Amino acid sequence: MPSDSIAVTGASGALGRLVVRRLLDLVPAGRIVAVVRDPARVADLAERGVTVRRGDYDEPGGLAEALAGVNRLLLISSPELDAGRRTAQHRDAIGAASKAGVGAVAYTSFLGADAEAGGLTEAHHATELAIRDSGLPYTMLRNPFYTDAFVHPGLRAAVAAGELTGGTGGRGLNTATRHDLAEAAAAVLTGDGHDGRGYDLTGPLWTFPELAAVLSEVSGSPVAHREEPPAGPMGFLHGLARAGVLERQTDDLARLLVRPATRLRDAVEAALAG
Template sequence: MIVVSAASGALGRLVVRQLLTRVPADRVVAVVRQPARAAELAALGVAVRHGDYDDPASLRSAFRDAERLLLISSPELAPDRRIGHHLAALEAATANGVRAIAYTSFLGADRDGSGMNAAHHVTERAIIESGIAYAMLRNPFYSEAFLNAGLRAAAASGTLTSGTGGRGLNTALRADLAAAAVRVLTDDAYLGRGYNLTGPLWTYPQLAEVLSDATGKRIDYHEATDETPGPMGFLMGLARSGALERQTEDLTRLLGRPPATLRQAVAGALSET
């Protein structure tokens, strides 16, 4: 049995759907906090079970008969609470004799245990020390966080703005990251190591060119002169510092093909907005 935790989230839903192209529905379990809101998953023929990171007993019940677990990281941002969630899931996996865990970590968590990687770093170490076979899926930021919002507005105004200083971003689409997770969940050959997943490097000036081609309208790129407020400002700052330019071939190896290009990602984003 393959169990997917936090399966009602955007990534989890994609993983469940892609798993069904490889294994029968009766071998897949979707663990969600609110089963009543997971009718879409139940309609696929998979078992939907209640499992709440804040309720360790529910996780022990939800993980019964699990052979493999995709531990999708908790959405909680406070490191202490997030670590508690992950350790509760690991305890439940151990209690149920789970044979292998794939964990959605974050790029750089193997190197750095501070800041936003603090909980991921601790969780990785705990999984390794548990003795359970593992695969660490160190995801980058999702391309959707940068592309999906604002493309149509940029097309309408003819101007695309960012505060990235023209530096590169190594983001990847959720669909590609879900496919990578499915690969390690269904093939033992990929267990026993961490994967540093990056998509093809792109820049906002390149995005303006691709958007121009996609819309048939000239889109000019401008560098922001003021700080972008909120979470996007934080992401822009990371990009401007060069922190999002790391590149590896791990995602390509797991997919057996190149991850989506910027042009493909833009086409997908425009079709959804």
């Protein structure tokens, strides 16, 4: 294993795969380690020369073995919803990284996790503290909600109906695309000067009325916006936007990308194209 190897945990997930693909554009495949629970799910990456190792947040001993010889690690947060279990998994993963002698860790945290210790940020806040306490050089990548959760091929139904509903009260959302966040993570993993930094990553603000207007322009069919909160988990996200808590803006993402973050129109064009 090269001394400058880079590992990505959760490499079979949507974000992890994008990070590995971006790394393949930046460094030789032999430097990349994809750590996954099921190696069969990333056989395509192995065929491209990426080293694939089995690693599970619930098995810290095996995870330490998977991280042996790794210089830089991207610790992608666990999909576990229970904050207590998620925090325990992350702490075990940090311990495994320390045991393996990993040189530095970047962690996919969440906006506000540096200051807030409850709700959505509970596990992320605890994880950031654990990383700092570990003594490992670190970079915190505080991601926003994904644009992909709102702008996706399902919007074709809104175009067909001529109506887009949303319960955000016209307030802005500072989401970012997975592609942009993956590219930013890869930039940190392959660049210098990021140790000890915390990046608050946000894309350009957009609103649901604006989304309806862009859908109209891109599709060529009129799409009107109607204020109506959705049910279920999306209703919760719309409520956060309506309260104005998703309007924070920084230039951290654009600086890591060395370009503007993806515009709403570009995201809509990609979504409608499928």
